[in-house]
Each structure stands twice: as structure tokens, then as C-alpha cells.
Amino acid sequence: MSGMRWRLFKGFLRLVIGLAVVATLAGGYLFWRAMPTYSGSEKLPGLSAEARVWRDAYGVPHIFAASVDDAARALGYLHASERLFQMEAQRRGGQGRLAEILGPDRVAGDKFVRTLGFYREAESSFSALSPAAQKRFQAYADGVNAFIDSHKDALPPEFLLIGDHPEPWKPADSLVFGKLLSLELSNNYEFEALRARLRQKLGPEQAAWMFPGMQPGAPITTEPTLGVTHASVKSLKDQIGALIGVTHGASNEWVVAGPRTVTGKPILANDPHLGIGAPILWYLVRIVTPEGSVKGATVPGTPLVLLGQNESIAWGFTTADTDVQDLFIETIDPAERSRYLTPDGPEPFETRAETIRVKDSADVNITVRATRHGPILSDASEDLGSLAEPGKAIALAFTGLGDHDTTADAFLRLNGARNWSEFLDAMRLYQTPTQNIVYADVTGDIGFFSPGLVPLRKSGDGLAPVDGASGDFDWTGMVPFEQLPQLHNPEIGFAFNANNANVPSDHQPTFGQDWEEDFRARRIQQFMERIEKHSLDTSAAMQVDHLSLAAKALQPFVAAIAPSDERARQAQALLASWDGVMDKDRVEPLIFTAFLSSLHRILIEEKTGQNMEAMGPFAATTLISLMRDHPSWCDAPGKPDPDCRKALGRALDEGLALLVKRDGGDMSQWHWGSEHVALLQHKVFSHVPLLDWMSDLSTPSSGGFYTLDRGGGWEPSPDRPFARTEGGGFRGLYDLADPEKSRFIIATGESGHIFSRHYRDLVPLWIDGKSITLTGSEDDLKKAGAALLTFSP
Structure with a gap:
């Protein structure tokens, strides 16, 4: 590079650095002057x-x-x-x-x-x-x-x-x-x-x-009970x-x-x-x-x-x-x-x-x-x-x-x-x-x-x-x-x-x-x-x-699946022995949520052709009722499925396929917390480069849609289907x-x-x-x- 070009390049570099410094200082000043007074x-x-x-x-x-x-x-x-x-x-x-x-x-x-x-x-x-x-x-x-x-x-x-x-x-x-x-x-x-x-x-x-509707034995707030021995208490x-x-x-x-x-x-x-x-x-x-x-x-x-x-x-x-x-x-x-x-x-x-x-x-x-x-x-x-x-x-x-x-x-x-x-x-x-x-x-x-x-x-x-x-x-x-x-x-x-x-x-x-x-x-x-x-x-x-009673209620249905391959067999075994705790360090909550989401899509969204958002992202109670009380609902044209096993198996396969696409083929590296991230993002700065990561407080999270520590979200995003967008923001x-x-x-x-x-x-x-x-x-x-x-x- 000639001397003239080198001097021009150094001058341009100084200008860029100078402008970056000025922009940083100006931006810093804007934030600094807006800081609240604490004393x-x-x-x-x-x-x-x-x-x-x-x-x-x-x-x-x-x-x-x-x-x-x-x-x-x-x-x-x-x-x-x-x-x-x-x-x-x-x-x-x-x-x-x-x-x-x-x-x-x-x-x-x-x-x-x-x-x-x-x-x-x-x-x-x-x-x-x-x-x-x-x-x-x-x-x-x-x-x-x-x-x-x-x-x-x-x-x-x-x-x-x-x-x-x-x-x-x-x-x-x-x-x-x-x-x-x-x-x-x-x-x-x-x-x-x-x-x-x-x-x-x-x-x-x-x-x-x-x-x-209300399921048998469901708690009713104005009629509190302690098991069957107190069923008559109002x-x-x-x-x-x-x-x-x-x-x-x-x-x-x-x-x-x-x-x-x-x-x-x-x-x-x-x-x-x-x-x-x-x-x-x-x-x-x-x-x-x-x-x-x-x-x-x-x-x-x-x-x-x-x-x-x-x-x-x-x-x-x-x-x-x-x-x-x-x-x-x-x-x-x-x-x-x-x-x-x-x-x-x-x-x-x-x-x-x-x-x-x-x-x-x-x-x-x-x-x-x-x-x-x-x-x-x-x-x-x-x-x-x-x-x-x-x-x-x-x-x-x-x-x-x-x-x-x-x-x-x-x-x-x-x-x-x-x-x-x-x-x-x-x-x-x-x-x-x-x-x-x-x-x-x-x-x-x-x-x-x-x-x-x-x-x-x-x-x-x-x-x-x-x-x-x-x-x-x-x-x-x-x-x-x-x-x-x-x-x-x-x-x-x-x-x-x-x-x-x-x-x-x-x-x-x-x-x-x-x-x-x-x-x-x-x-x-x-x-x-x-x-x-x-x-x-x-x-x-x-x-x-973090215990999900929905997960426990669906375990018998998962057990009925005839696995299509080794990955499905491994996932089924994990879910069968799982205690239902939606822990961020566990793999089972991720597999279960992917399976449940797919089952919801297959048995409710596809079958009805309707936007079912009002019922929530999973509608586990409806899914259980359909498979238990109306198994003919699982049938497809020319493909009878009287015990819903085909629909269940398809849901597991499609859920696993999504996880492979998102998290790789090694199931031992899957963790609920890597996907179930509490999205504590700023509504404005999350859309501004540099400020997005500086303002982001998101963190891996346990819990799920059906746990007392509420997780998940009502309308999952396609690019972050397992993120946590709801929860107890105050306790x-x-x-x-x-x-x-x-x-x-x-x-x-x-x-x-x-x-x-x-x-x-x-x-x-x-x-x-x-x-x-x-x-x-x-x-x-x-x-x-x-x-x-x-x-x-």
C-alpha cells in the first residue's frame, strides 16, 4: 500500500473510530441523564x-x-x-x-x-x-x-x-x-x-x-374438601x-x-x-x-x-x-x-x-x-x-x-x-x-x-x-x-x-x-x-x-404407543419412568411438551381446521377426553384408529423430529431449560442491535403450562415454540x-x-x-x- 493510500486509510479509520466513540458517548449520555434519582x-x-x-x-x-x-x-x-x-x-x-x-x-x-x-x-x-x-x-x-x-x-x-x-x-x-x-x-x-x-x-x-367441562372430582373453590372422607363439606x-x-x-x-x-x-x-x-x-x-x-x-x-x-x-x-x-x-x-x-x-x-x-x-x-x-x-x-x-x-x-x-x-x-x-x-x-x-x-x-x-x-x-x-x-x-x-x-x-x-x-x-x-x-x-x-x-x-399432573395423566397414553424406531423407543422409556417434574435440567419435560404440542395439532387443530387459541396451547383435558371417551375421533379417512395408537405414535415421532431439528440428534444433550427460557426481554430495546442483548434478562426456567410455577405460554412462537412467556411475575x-x-x-x-x-x-x-x-x-x-x-x- 502506497504512503498516500496508507495515510488515507488511517485517516478513515480514525474517523470511524471517532464517530463510534462519539456515538457511544452520546448514547451513554442519553441513558445516563434519564437515570432515576435515588437520593x-x-x-x-x-x-x-x-x-x-x-x-x-x-x-x-x-x-x-x-x-x-x-x-x-x-x-x-x-x-x-x-x-x-x-x-x-x-x-x-x-x-x-x-x-x-x-x-x-x-x-x-x-x-x-x-x-x-x-x-x-x-x-x-x-x-x-x-x-x-x-x-x-x-x-x-x-x-x-x-x-x-x-x-x-x-x-x-x-x-x-x-x-x-x-x-x-x-x-x-x-x-x-x-x-x-x-x-x-x-x-x-x-x-x-x-x-x-x-x-x-x-x-x-x-x-x-x-x-x-368440569371433570369428576375436580376441586370447587366454594366447596373445599380433604379427599373422599370430607366430600360432603361445602x-x-x-x-x-x-x-x-x-x-x-x-x-x-x-x-x-x-x-x-x-x-x-x-x-x-x-x-x-x-x-x-x-x-x-x-x-x-x-x-x-x-x-x-x-x-x-x-x-x-x-x-x-x-x-x-x-x-x-x-x-x-x-x-x-x-x-x-x-x-x-x-x-x-x-x-x-x-x-x-x-x-x-x-x-x-x-x-x-x-x-x-x-x-x-x-x-x-x-x-x-x-x-x-x-x-x-x-x-x-x-x-x-x-x-x-x-x-x-x-x-x-x-x-x-x-x-x-x-x-x-x-x-x-x-x-x-x-x-x-x-x-x-x-x-x-x-x-x-x-x-x-x-x-x-x-x-x-x-x-x-x-x-x-x-x-x-x-x-x-x-x-x-x-x-x-x-x-x-x-x-x-x-x-x-x-x-x-x-x-x-x-x-x-x-x-x-x-x-x-x-x-x-x-x-x-x-x-x-x-x-x-x-x-x-x-x-x-x-x-x-x-x-x-x-x-x-x-x-x-x-x-x-414443578410437578405436572397433566404429564402424569398422559403417561398411560404414551405407554400405549408402538414405537416407530429406536429414538421413539428411548423417548417412550424415558417418559414411562419420569416422575412428571418439569425440571430445567431434565430431558423428559422437553420430550413431553413436544409430544403434547404435536398431539394437540393432530387431534384438535388438524381435525377441526379451526384456530383453537381460546382453549390454550395444549388442551390436555380435551385430548384425554377425546381419546378416552370418543376414540373414533382419532380415525382418519380410510385409516381407522380405534385406540388412538396411530395418532399417539405420529405425535411422538413428529415431536421428536422437531427436537432433532432444533437441538441435534444426541438426546443426551437435550435439556428443558435450553428451550424453556423465560423471555424477560425489553419491549423496545429487544429490537435494537446491541441494546437487545444488553437489555435481555432471559434465563433458563423450570416449570410448564400445567405446573404451579406456571411456564410456557398461551400462543407459542414458531421460532421459539417452548419458550416461557407467562408466569408468576409477582409472588x-x-x-x-x-x-x-x-x-x-x-x-x-x-x-x-x-x-x-x-x-x-x-x-x-x-x-x-x-x-x-x-x-x-x-x-x-x-x-x-x-x-x-x-x-x-
Whole structure:
């Protein structure tokens, strides 16, 4: 190389290196200036007095304030400082404004949400709240805005990357999260649409085979038992859910009375199973004011402790899967398409115009239609649109669409309740989403209650779409509060729920039929029968239990397979001797899950030709029922399979073939954890080179879809079919003998800032089933080295 060329090359190399250094420094500065302040002092307008925030070793804030409203103002500031982009995604999801920042791919989701009118309902519901609740939500909003106003030039880098700037926070921005949660945790309409399609394709009898219902001996929450000796004791939606961190709710909860615990006082445990990511949905906090103290899990964007404990009571939630949605097939007036038929003659559709602004594209104008039953969902859902015949439209009736929703008031009262009576008073204000709540208090009371609005129907069971013109299936009101499922101090000494039935299937009034499969509930039942005295440690072990009763139930079917080759024979032998524990270091969980996934595809998806997502990724209960009770279902044209052995063998072969393709031919090198990775990925930075691996907290994981430590995911990705996308992102263990000993954990860290020391510090504890306490006076926290941030008026 000549001297001139060498000098040019060195000059170019210096330029490239210089630009790389400048870019690195500039990027580092953007992240550094957005880092939250953990110590020092800040101005927070509107406070009545100084508020102090002590951050413990894991960055969890302990807020000491002169009033609950001051605490809400401080919490708003803290949430915004750590999770502002998460909050922005949530409110835009509820407003139907994601396309503004994410482009055309989000138009369909925005149209869906605009059709439901969530944000309009949130704005209206704010006026229905008590003055105290309105004041609390406004104080929280003021705290959020104080942070935004003081950090206009130091916002999280996500805003710069997507070209967004947060608008001032409003109370409705907090309330709309409840609307989104209600949608994600209520999927009755999806089951109704699925039943309708299956009946069209298969006929009523075979369609019913897909929904075997409650199995004999299944646990029923309001009728807890101890074995036979005590038998007499009484889509688009998913796109939105993925952005807000909530997809297809599932959870575990139990409460055990004092006579059955080592302390003599109740123990309560709860771990909600929602979508996981980084940061996780939840944010831990402890609040201490003259009115009392409360601690547990909040969701950034809301001023409420949703899951937790105060000085007197503790509570936990699971999704109830109550039937609170109905699809009504409306008949369009043949003489005038702007009207639809009702029992009193044609009525005009209610309409409103909406404009969806789209990043890098033209605005999209839509007209939202609604009937007396609710919004026309077939206008916004391609799936429902294909179900509507010509001259028809499908409306959604949904208790989650109320515009005078007082659920926020219920939570505020719950945070301050002191006994069972005050707890019930709080629940009277609860509307949506329907939940199962376990309760315990320091006096020794335990209980269970399933609050929320549940419709009463003139006729019909709510299981499939019905005619809307006749009025025969209209709602006539709501189930009276006193008739909602409940227990108070059951004689047996415990109550639990794992999204299983909370009442018998023939109960009147009806609360639904589409409970989640009961494998987790049966596993809790086993623990209740085997543990003589419960403790926080036994409950902690239950929360991370990895035994799959679904695997045990399917082992006899695997044993019936005639192996096609040596690999299949080896896999069959492994599964036959397996104990059913979904351990990340074992090979059997991987083989079993691949087999079950293939069996689901062969016997359900291929045979029905339908998208069966509403039933879950495996539908093991349906598979077992089909093979046990309707083996003719396994037959193929010209290929009878009366004992389903051919289908089972094909499922094993295809599952193994997939594993060979993904993990190589040496079965001894296969491990569940190498595929079952908990995907703790940042929603923005996971798509940015270099930042993707720097922000990724993913880790190998035990458990599975049917274990108490919930794993897997509702809709597996083709490129990562065995990844863990759901789980107990929060776990709470509550000691009512000494509330200071209660334990908490979230899956990631408190902060959403990827270079914060509190972005990832809780991951090792979470994956190992460990936890932390939230306790201590200000002096105790100071002595422990906690950082102090002081807010002054």
C-alpha cells in the first residue's frame, strides 16, 4: 500500500473510530441523564408536608408521607421516574393510539379498542368515583406530571427511539388500565365464537366433545374438601395485551387458617400468572402514613396496591373466568341499513366517528356502530366479521364496558380495610374484571369472595352467540351481591383457587363453564391434604412446584404407543419412568411438551381446521377426553384408529423430529431449560442491535403450562415454540401472625432503565423461588444503608 493510500486509510479509520466513540458517548449520555434519582432532594408541588422515600437494597421504595394523598403524589413521581415508557404504552393502548407511535401494524388494534370505547368510559367513570378517590387519582397524576415537567429533556431513551413525547397525565389514564385488564382477563366471547364455528363445521354433538367441562372430582373453590372422607363439606386482543404485559390471566392463590399453620394465625399466598417481560408489569412499594401502612404490588400508572397487605388484612387475586360477555347477532333492517331490528321495531345504530392517526402513513377514519347490547365488534374483528352472515352484525355485551365503573374506589377501600366486614363493603363497589379473592386478617379470619358484575339472562346459557332481534336472550340485570361465590371461615380451614371452578357446573345463577383446566388446582389440593402444618416455607415451595399432573395423566397414553424406531423407543422409556417434574435440567419435560404440542395439532387443530387459541396451547383435558371417551375421533379417512395408537405414535415421532431439528440428534444433550427460557426481554430495546442483548434478562426456567410455577405460554412462537412467556411475575407470601415477615418478589427489578442497578437485580431471586421482605422503621432503613430521597412541597 502506497504512503498516500496508507495515510488515507488511517485517516478513515480514525474517523470511524471517532464517530463510534462519539456515538457511544452520546448514547451513554442519553441513558445516563434519564437515570432515576435515588437520593437527595426534589421539589414536588402540592405536598402538604415533606415526604421521605427510602430505597432498600433492591431499590424498593418505602414511602413515609403525611397523608395518603401525599403518598399517592410521591408514588406517581416514582412510577414515572422508573417506568414512564411502560405507563405510556399502557395508556396509549387504552386510548387506541398506538399506531401514532408504532405505525400501520397497530391500526387494527387501535380500531378494536376505539370500537369498545375504553377511554371514553374511563373518563366518564372518573366522575362516578367518590371525592376521596378523585382526589387520590388527581394527586397521583400531579406526581407523574411533576416528573414529566422537570425531566422534559431527560426522558427515557425509548421516547427518542420511537419519536414520542408524553402528554400530561390524567386520572383517566390510570383508570383505563382497568378496562384493558378487564378485556384481557375476560375471553368468553372468544369461546362463544369458537363454539359457533365448531357447531357449523362438526355439528352440535362433536362440537361439544371439544368442551368436556368440569371433570369428576375436580376441586370447587366454594366447596373445599380433604379427599373422599370430607366430600360432603361445602388476537387483536393479544397484541394489546403483549404491549401492556397482560395476556390471558391465570394465577394461584390459597389461604390457610390458624389451626392448620405453625404460627396459629393465617397464611395467604398469591402469584398471578400474566405475560412476562422486562421490566415486569409489577412494581413493589411500601407506603406508611398516619392512616396506616400498606405494601405489595402496584402497576405503574395506578396509585393502588393491587395485591398486598396492610396492618390488618392481606389479600390475593386470581382470574375468575366468569361468563361476563355475550355475543348478540343483530339483524340489519333490510329497508334501511342504518337501523337494526329490536322487539319494539327498527332502531338506529348509535354511531360516532373516530380518526386514527398513523405514524408514517395517512390517517384512518372509522365509524363505530353500537346497538342496545353494545358495540358492533364484527366491524373491528376480522374473525367475528367472517362469522356474521350477510345482513347481520355481531354486538358485544360486556360488563367491562361500564361508564360508571367504581372498581377504583373498591381498591382504595380494600387498601384500608381492617376486617371482613370492611372488606365486603369495599367489594360492593367492585365491578370488573371478575376475580377470585382470598382474604386473611390478623384476628384469624379467612375467606374467599368473587366480586364483579355478572349478568342475569332472560334465557340461554351464554355459551354461544344468540339472536339479538327477538329480545329472548337479553340481560335482565346483575347477580345480587349476596349471591356471588363466597366463603367465610370454612370449617375445613382453607380455601384456594387456580382458575378452576368456584361453583359447581349446575349452580344457579350460572357463572360460566369455561374454567381453566384443573391440573394446578388438583396439585394444590394434594398439598392441602399432605401438609399437616403450613408455613411461609411450605407455601413458598408450593409456588415453585414443578410437578405436572397433566404429564402424569398422559403417561398411560404414551405407554400405549408402538414405537416407530429406536429414538421413539428411548423417548417412550424415558417418559414411562419420569416422575412428571418439569425440571430445567431434565430431558423428559422437553420430550413431553413436544409430544403434547404435536398431539394437540393432530387431534384438535388438524381435525377441526379451526384456530383453537381460546382453549390454550395444549388442551390436555380435551385430548384425554377425546381419546378416552370418543376414540373414533382419532380415525382418519380410510385409516381407522380405534385406540388412538396411530395418532399417539405420529405425535411422538413428529415431536421428536422437531427436537432433532432444533437441538441435534444426541438426546443426551437435550435439556428443558435450553428451550424453556423465560423471555424477560425489553419491549423496545429487544429490537435494537446491541441494546437487545444488553437489555435481555432471559434465563433458563423450570416449570410448564400445567405446573404451579406456571411456564410456557398461551400462543407459542414458531421460532421459539417452548419458550416461557407467562408466569408468576409477582409472588406474595403473607404472614398474619407477624406481617413484618411477609415476603415479596417480582421477576425483574424495580427499574425500567436498563443500566440501572435495579433493572435486573431480582431476577436470580425470582428464578430460584426466593423473596424479600418490605419492613423497617426509618431508623432501621437508614442503618441498613437505604438511600433517602426527600420530597418537599
